[in-house]
Structure formats: structure tokens, C-alpha cells
Amino acid sequence: MSNLIKHYQNDMKNIPQLTNNWGSMIKLLDKVLVEGFNFVPILSITKSSIEAITATITLGAGHGFIDRQVVRIGGSTNGWDGDFKVLSANTDSVVIECLSSHPQAITGTASCSTAPLDFEIVFSTPSDSTEPKRAYRSTSPESLGLILLVHDFCVSGAAVNGAKFAKVGVVSAMSDIDNITGVQMPFDAQNSNANWGWDGTYHGWTKWYYRTYNNGNGGSSPDSTSALAGNSTYNIVGDGKSIVLDTMHSSFGAHAVYGFCEFYDQKLKSVNLALLASGSQLKVPQAYQYFYSWARGSYHLCNEAGSESVSGAGLKLNALIWFDENGVAKWSRAGRNFTFGTLDESQQFALVNFDFISTLPILDVNNSPRGVLPFLRISANQKTEISYSAGVGKYVNKYTAGEARKFVKYTVLLESL
Numbered sequence: 001m002s003n004l005i006k007h008y009q010n011d012m013k014n015i016p017q018l019t020n021n022w023g024s025m026i027k028l029l030d031k032v033l034v035e036g037f038n039f040v041p042i043l044s045i046t047k048s049s050i051e052a053i054t055a056t057i058t059l060g061a062g063h064g065f066i067d068r069q070v071v072r073i074g075g076s077t078n079g080w081d082g083d084f085k086v087l088s089a090n091t092d093s094v095v096i097e098c099l100s101s102h103p104q105a106i107t108g109t110a111s112c113s114t115a116p117l118d119f120e121i122v123f124s125t126p127s128d129s130t131e132p133k134r135a136y137r138s139t140s141p142e143s144l145g146l147i148l149l150v151h152d153f154c155v156s157g158a159a160v161n162g163a164k165f166a167k168v169g170v171v172s173a174m175s176d177i178d179n180i181t182g183v184q185m186p187f188d189a190q191n192s193n194a195n196w197g198w199d200g201t202y203h204g205w206t207k208w209y210y211r212t213y214n215n216g217n218g219g220s221s222p223d224s225t226s227a228l229a230g231n232s233t234y235n236i237v238g239d240g241k242s243i244v245l246d247t248m249h250s251s252f253g254a255h256a257v258y259g260f261c262e263f264y265d266q267k268l269k270s271v272n273l274a275l276l277a278s279g280s281q282l283k284v285p286q287a288y289q290y291f292y293s294w295a296r297g298s299y300h301l302c303n304e305a306g307s308e309s310v311s312g313a314g315l316k317l318n319a320l321i322w323f324d325e326n327g328v329a330k331w332s333r334a335g336r337n338f339t340f341g342t343l344d345e346s347q348q349f350a351l352v353n354f355d356f357i358s359t360l361p362i363l364d365v366n367n368s369p370r371g372v373l374p375f376l377r378i379s380a381n382q383k384t385e386i387s388y389s390a391g392v393g394k395y396v397n398k399y400t401a402g403e404a405r406k407f408v409k410y411t412v413l414l415e416s417l
Helices: 026-036
Strands: 005-008 037-041 044-046 053-059 070-074 084-089 093-097 111-114 119-124 135-136 147-151 164-172 174-176 207-211 232-239 243-248 257-267 270-276 317-322 329-333 341-343 349-350 355-362 369-379 385-389 393-401 408-411
Touching: 026 119, 026 135, 026 147, 026 164, 026 232, 070 174, 084 257, 135 393, 164 257, 164 270, 207 243, 207 270, 232 349, 232 408, 243 393, 257 369, 257 408, 369 393
Parallel strands: none
Antiparallel strands: 005 232, 037 111, 044 053, 053 093, 070 084, 070 111, 084 093, 119 135, 135 147, 147 164, 164 207, 232 243, 243 257, 257 270, 270 317, 317 329, 341 349, 355 369, 369 408, 385 393, 393 408
């Protein structure tokens, strides 16, 4: 079945974990974007009738698939190959949504796996490289065809035991994994390697963090501080053109959300792309000691008038936009952020707490509306939970408030745009 939105969670069977080891992000992206994982032989598929639009896949105990995920069937000889949403998962079987045209049984030596998002790896370092790099690109004919370039290693001289992150960027063309021939975002003409290298002060530029220092009670610490041992929880959602990653990269609710997101640009009347990444608004030195955990995400807020600093978490969306207002591939920073709140008689802002979400507009550097982002939503809910709603399907809500009135508060939809 086509056009299914797919999601992934850190507790899925055989999914790579985001650990305190460099390279963890690329291992995860390889499986989620390109390869898929958890390949299980199919024992049988049955439909209750010829016209039925659900089917039961018998797999045996310990199959590891979960409710609402998308699985891929391969190896059938009678038309069952494809992607299907799991409506319910049982001990030894799953019930999937299918078409009435699907046969009542399956033939061939078939398997069931967690379906990837069907990106491709355009260029890559060797699988045993100690400096892993990947150039991922959507295979959807409807996508812009831009490359998500990822470097996931510590450049020599930087803090190898400190925070773990993937250096990420968007490029239009490459001749190989080490040579960018097209436009790139972000880019500094005075330092062409600014997003990827170490210059003694900055280790990269735009980043997806996946393991950081022990957050304690929500304080701050530089990237050079040793990262907390263990694994980070995460949720990922995508549609074959865009991907959003939500993770908790340390203790005490150190939530962060990142993305490679195509969206309809209402100013251009065509598709644009936003990169949601830490560092988008301001490059952060490795030794900057007031780097709060919440400022490491792309969607964070600070309830302090005029606070635009890194330590204050900022008032802008940590994102970059690919096309300018004239449709030229000339990157710029996103504008102001949004959240729900109220004002009292003294005009003091206060958070609200109720079950409500709304689309997240993306503004350009001039605070002019450009469109809305896929999957990511503004939330009024002060809970951290994974739940289900008949209106939007499965979703994850994240909320943490810390010192100096800094907070994260967002929802990621796992089944709908």
C-alpha cells in the first residue's frame, strides 16, 4: 500500500540504538532510511474472506513488531509484496490493513520486516571506516532530490569523549562522499569546511545531538564535557521525502527534535526544504559552558523577554531554509518560534496546559510566513507521553521546563502529516 507514513521507536526489535559512541546516528539512519530491519519469515497470511480488507500474518513468537508501525512483505509470488500498516500486534502474529484485491493466502518464501523510508545512499565511506559519512537522498519522484549529508565522527583534535552528535547539512550535488560540487546549507564562503571540521574553537556547525552530559537538574555544560553512558530514547517519523527525529539525549528530560523536512512554501507556491538542527541560529563553540540541554534541539523556547542567547535557549526556530523568497537556492535562517500561552494584566507570559495541538508555521528570517512543517506540532499539553488519538493517530508529546524559564514543548505525529 502506497504513501504510508512510517514511524520508528528505540524499543523496536533489532533497531540500532543511539549510544554514547560516535557513529550511532549513521547506523540508525542506514536502517531507517534505506535498509529496513527485523526480517522475520512469514509462516502464513490469512484473510477471513475474499473481500476482507484486513489480514493476519502468522510469524511465530518473539516477532517484535508493534501496533501502528509499517511492515514490508517481500518474497511472495502472488502479489503480497509491499508495505502494510499493523493494526494490532499479538504474541505470534500481526493484523494488517490490506486491500480486498489481495489474495486470501500467500505463496512463495516470504518475509516480513520493518519497512524503511526508501531513501538511497548516494555516496558513502566504507562500512569499516572510523570516520563514517553518508549522503542520503529520497527516491520519491515528488521530492526535491536534495541530499542529506551526515558526518558522524569526532574530527581529530576535538573532544572525543564529549557530546555525541552527527554533523548534518543539505547539498544539491556531490562527485563523491568527500567532494561537494553543488550548493550546500549551511555554508561559509570564508571557511568552506565550517560545517564539517574542527578549527580549535568550533566542531562543526549544524548538528543532531544524540548523547550529552548528565543533565542533572537541567543545567548547562559545554560539548567538551563527557557524555552520559547509556542509550538515548527516540522516535522517528517520515514519509519518504521528509524525516523528523525526536530524542532525549540525556537525563532530566533533555528532549530535542530535528528534521529534514520538505514543505509547501506558500510564498513560492512550490516545495521548499527546512533543515532543523542545533546551531542553525548561532554556531556554538565546543567550550561554551552555558549551553543548556534544551538549546541543543531545534524547537525550544525561552520565556524571557529579549533573550536570544544560546544559554537562554532563544526565541527562534533552530532551522535553515533552502530556497529564498525568489526561489533561488540561497539558504537563510528561520524566524520566530511559536507556542501556546496567555498574558495576565501585567503582560507576563504564562504557559497553558490542556490537550490541544496546532500546526507549526515556519517563518523566514524576516518573520514572514513560508509554510507549515510536516509531523511537528505546537502543543499545549504539559506531558511527556506516547499516546493515540482517533484524529491524528499515534503521537509523542514532549515537555520539560528548566531553570531561567527555558522549556521544550512539542508534539510529533507518528501517523499523519
